[in-house]
Amino acid sequence: MxxxxxxxxxxxxxxxxxxxxxxxxxxxxxxxxxxxxxxxxxxxxxxxxxxxxxxxxxxxxxxxxxxxxxxxxxxxxxxxxxxIQENSDTYRDLLDAKIMGLLMARPSEVTAEFMKRKDAQGIQAATDYFYKLCIDSNYIRMDRVAKNEYWKYESVYGDIEITINLSKPEKSPKEIALAKLLPPPVYPKCQLCRENVGYAGRVNHPARQNLRVIPLELNGEKWFFQYSPYVYYNEHSIIFHHDHVPMKLTKDTLKRLLGFVEAYPHYFLGSNADLPIVGGSILTHDHFQGGRHTFPIQKAEVTASFTHKTHPDVSLGIVHWPMSVLRLRAADAESLLECANEVYESWKGYSDAELDIEAWSWIEGEKVRHNTVTPIARRSADGEYEMDLVLRNNRTNEQHPEGIFHPHREMHHIKKENIGLIEVMGLAILPGRLKSELDQIADILSGHSELYEASLMEGHPLAVHRDWISDLMQAEDAGSLTKEEAVEKIQYQVGGIFTTILEQAGVYKHTEEGQRGFHRFLTSMGYTQHS
Structure with a gap:
């Protein structure tokens, strides 16, 4: 022995x-x-x-x-x-990053190589090098990214992309309990702070010895460029402020977006809205998200075009999209900036009571703003500047306590989280729990009657989908589908639900009344429609 x-x-x-x-x-x-x-x-x-x-x-x-x-x-x-303390994903990942950190160049050397390639071969060659480095160093876990479910849904607005996110490892109950006992983190202040570079991590904060970031200047300020470890799309980038300062959407924000796409013309850059409910999950550290992916919103067509006598060189149009989107386009970035900021400032103070749009309300004696935008900047194929302004409102009421322009409760079994920048552009990021749940629903539709009966019981993982499953079971083919046919049907249904969620998040609905309201807003700013 x-x-x-x-x-x-x-x-x-x-x-x-x-x-x-x-x-x-x-x-x-x-x-x-x-x-x-x-x-x-x-x-x-x-x-x-x-x-x-x-x-x-x-x-x-x-x-x-x-x-x-x-x-x-x-x-x-x-x-x-x-x-290692425990053979779990969390502790394995802590050691994983440490090992790869021992096999990487120092941050200054990576930056020097990036700049050398940028100067010699252009910015695209530099980002190609940096992206490959982040994959080879296992900072971007392509083995996990490959596990994500992905399909497209053909909507009336064009193809909508759907993903079930499986790339973020889940913590064990023991780790969750331990994390609750730990004091609030003070260093790094958040997962976006520059101090994460080289950080060893802990049970409630990922290790980042294999993280490298590239410094850049936007609007005369210090920012950094890095890739997301969870790449939801090709070359998913995060641009974050040098300091831990909160999200704030101003004219300077729009200027930074345009400045970035001037320097990185092969990437888009967008910002989450700066208000709760309609914003992203991190509001405490100013940041943007960009990358090299053509999102469905970019392919959407302009259905109505407008002009303004003050901005004759800027085109503005309503985009055929489930949410309420204005697309501005100009050859000159400064002209586009002035026009986009005027639209943003006008929207911040605009109300239309007929359509439940109220710019402000008084809450506990304080005037609270509700209107904001989700801005997205890019360069077109001919080099012109484009900016999509997605109009947002975060007001709540008794009927919709989570948000009037937010996924409504009947949709929460699929998605109840905020509709952030990535979803706004037509890429659904759905929770990992749906992989097994949708697979079981496919079993039900292909004849698993015992599972159907069990799903009706309180406490069953599928109980959250009870009403939806009942609707699916009303179809003539329910119970007689092959598993493959059932999966295809469910994916189609989920795509339709997500499209409806985007419509619910739109402030101007695709009704005659809603579109009249959209035109009223543009008219109030002095825009006139042209054919």
Missing amino acids: ENEMVSTGASESRQALHAIEQLVTFAYNHGLIQEADIDYSRNLLLEEFGFDEPFLEAVGDEVPASPQQMLDVLIDYAAAHEM
Whole structure:
């Protein structure tokens, strides 16, 4: 028995040493380290795992294309030898980032390489390099991103993109309980702060030793550019302020968006709204989201065009979209900025009682603003500047306590969270719980009668979908579909529900009355429609 344990231990050690050698080779092959760094990097990993000498055989061409396989071997070894507190996703990820951080260039070196490529080959070559670096360093976990469910729904507004987000690891009940006992974090102040670069992390804050950010200047201020580790779309970028300052949507915000797309013309950049209910999940640190993806909103057509005598060189149009969108376009960024800011300032103070749009209300003796916008900037194929202003209002009432222009309660079984920038543009990010729930509903539609009966019981995971399932079961084909047909039907239904959610978030409805109201707003600013 003792000999078997020794043999097992030797085998584990050999596998771990082999993984270290493969990982160092991977890092060199993918440009994370240079030839002069190989011995240094190997020794750092040997020290981390308590080894005195390396794997003495050549690894040859057997190095995987992704670091994950080698990392799993090393983290399994660490778990078996009690080097991590618990063998859970959270603690594995903390060590994962630490390992890859040992195989990366310093932040200043990454920035220097980015700038060198930008100057020599252009900004697109620089972002290509940086994005690949973030994938190769496992900061962007492509193995998890690949697990996300994705499909398209053909709506009257064009294709709508649907994803079920499975890339964020879920915490165990033990970790959740432990996190509640910890004091409120003071460093870093949030997950967007620049101090995250190189941070070791903890049970309630991700490790970021493999995070790198690129400094940039917007409107004369210091900002940083990084990629999201959860890439909801291609080259999903986050642009965040140098300091931990709250979200605030002003003319300067719009100027920063236009300044960014001038410098990064192959990317779009947008901002979440700055008010609760209609804003994003992080309002405490000013930031934008951008990237290299053509969203459905960008493909949507302008259905009514308007002109203004003060801004003859700026075109403005109502976009055929479930939400209420104005598209401004001009060759000159400064002209577009002035026009967009005037629309924004006008909207902030605009009310239309007939349509439940109230710009302000008095709450506990304080005047509270309700109107804002979700702005999105991009460059068109011909180089002109475009800005979409999505009109938002965060007022609540007795009928809709979560928000009048927010997913209504009958939709909460699919999505109840805020409709933020990404959803506004036509990409649904739905909670991970839906993967198993929708799969079970597909079983019901394909004849699993026992599961249907169980779903009607209080406390069952599918009980939240009870009314929807009942509606689905009224169809003639209910119970006789193949599993594949049922999945296709459910995906179509979910796409329709999300489109309805976007319509509910729109302040001007797609009715004759709603569109008249939209035109009233534009007329109030002095715009005239032209054919």
